[in-house]
Amino acid sequence: MNPALPWNGVITISLEALAGLADHPGDMSGFGCISPDLARQLLKAANSVTLLVIDPDTGAPVGVSDRVYVPPGSLRRKVMLLTHTCSWVGCNRTAERCDVDHGEPFDHNNPAAGGKTTLRNLRPLCRFHHRLKTFTAWTITEHNDRSATLVSALGRTTRRPPPAITDPGEWEPAWQPEDHDDDTPPF
């Protein structure tokens, strides 16, 4: 690739392949599967590229960063790349059709005091679940490993695994309620 060419694409690659420790294939947006060598060369040569790093075992995104240039709107784009569906447990609405929710609420009267507009504090929520979180006693708390704990208005706790880049239906194990001791089938 000519480094002078503006190319605002996404290279997806595992951390091991990025470091040259494994030969997992990469992915180039608009092109498809590419060799790990080509992925590493493109990352070195491109003027503007978004790097998405995935866990090769689960396909879950573990990091995303812009190289060199941060285009307008890229924060929303990164939120969508890291989490492909609504962040609520069991909701499969695609992130492109979701709102971007501040985990720690943004303070419109005093932005310096409220939650920040940073990748760490943003996540996609569909309009229904965004309203459920904003207007009811439901809470969703995200953890450093990108899993989350949801507490219902009645106090029931559910753990959501880190978002997978693959179709959630293809990713095992599925989420489990944490307080399911009494529900365990006898077989």
Ligand SMILES: [Zn+2]
């Ligand atoms: Zn939802």
